[in-house]
């Protein structure tokens with residue numbers, strides 16, 4: 001073990017030193033990947049020295065998501081406390097199904113979930129779990145909605161026409177999950193949004209009424225806290241009135257920005273969250289823990305048990321359900337994703353989590369100010385969130401993002417709202433400073449200037 005830990009230390013130390021100079025890794029085109037790197041598996045193993053060399057090559061050519069030049073997706077940066085927790089989770093290697101196999105780690109998980117429920121304002125009747133990603137926690141929310149609508153479904157299968165409501169701007173996991181759940185992609189109603197990308201609750205109500213008039217069964221409203229492109233927040237209070245009126249489950253997909261719950265300053269963006277049925281957030285997004293750390297909490301824990309518990313005498317041998325969270329999980333064996341978040345939370349306190357959120361919002365303000373004050377940019381962002389959306393000098397966003405990537409300059413992505421496609425700068429790395437955001441624009445501008453021939457400038 002010690003030898004491997006030494007190798008690990010050397011690799012990480014070298015990587016960190018190199019990242020400080022080269023925040024973007026060498027670009028390895030997929031077409032030449034297997035020529036550039038020796039990834040083959042052979043009959044004979046390697047010597048330790050050969051293995052270390054192969055690992056170093058691999059580590060050095062892997063995209064660098066921890067540096068200030070990574071803005072490509074809804075995660076990034078490196079939180080050292082959370083990493084410490086996750087490394088320990090790997091070494092301890094517990095499965096979070098039973099107290100017998102995970103011991104105090106169950107308490108770690110329960111504490112994180114309890115505190116989240118407390119922040120929402122839910123009582124002891126609430127509970128939650130973790131799953132490998134927001135797509136999966138959204139799936140769990142949908143399954144609970146389905147089973148609450150008709151408790152026989154989990155025995156008899158789906159034989160009613162159920163419908164699901166989510167905004168056109170919401171994450172693709174909803175239609176995918178509707179397929180998994182036996183509800184069907186065609187029964188997902190994509191509700192239009194207002195000019196700021198928020199689900200239009202008037203259209204939502206109309207869609208529900210139209211479906212009821214056609215003898216369909218609305219089972220789930222999915223609201224988004226942080227839509228994928230604009231990072232917009234649906235109106236939870238308005239949606240929860242509709243959900244209550246029609247007896248529909250309300251789930252909040254806060255995978256991206258649900259962590260605003262930790263900030264007194266920004267939790268107004270999810271006002272009304274105490275009235276929803278289930279709520280999910282990805283700590284690996286705004287909180288900056290390593291992938292993945294996805295929490296789902298439900299107001300009434302009965303639904304977690306109803307949809308996910310299964311007796312198994314070979315597994316559940318000691319303690320009661322409360323300490324055997326396999327009974328409320330979509331998995332059997334389950335890695336300990338709670339520990340990294342707990343270590344972070346323990347070390348910085350709820351106040352520190354708030355600072356993480358607030359730093360990300362203030363970085364977005366820096367970006368939006370820059371874009372709005374420089375005539376070569378067109379701004380498409382909405383205020384009060386963590387995405388900066390813009391185009392530069394009329395260059396197609398796709399073109400500029402791909403060339404920045406291929407030249408190992410910056411990793412940033414693009415998105416569309418209504419008919420416009422634009423660059424989407426996500427300020428979700430709280431380790432970044434104002435200067436890093438300004439440097440992003442300087443690098444972008446210098447790149448376009450130096451490579452004018454690559455772009456058809458107008």
Ligand SMILES: *Cc1c(COP(=O)(O)O)cnc(C)c1O
Nearest residue numbers: 133134135171226228253255256
């Ligand atoms: C990222 C994201 C998801 C999916 O979460 P994964 O952890 O990537 O599966 C779902 N919804 C929204 C709004 C997201 O931003």
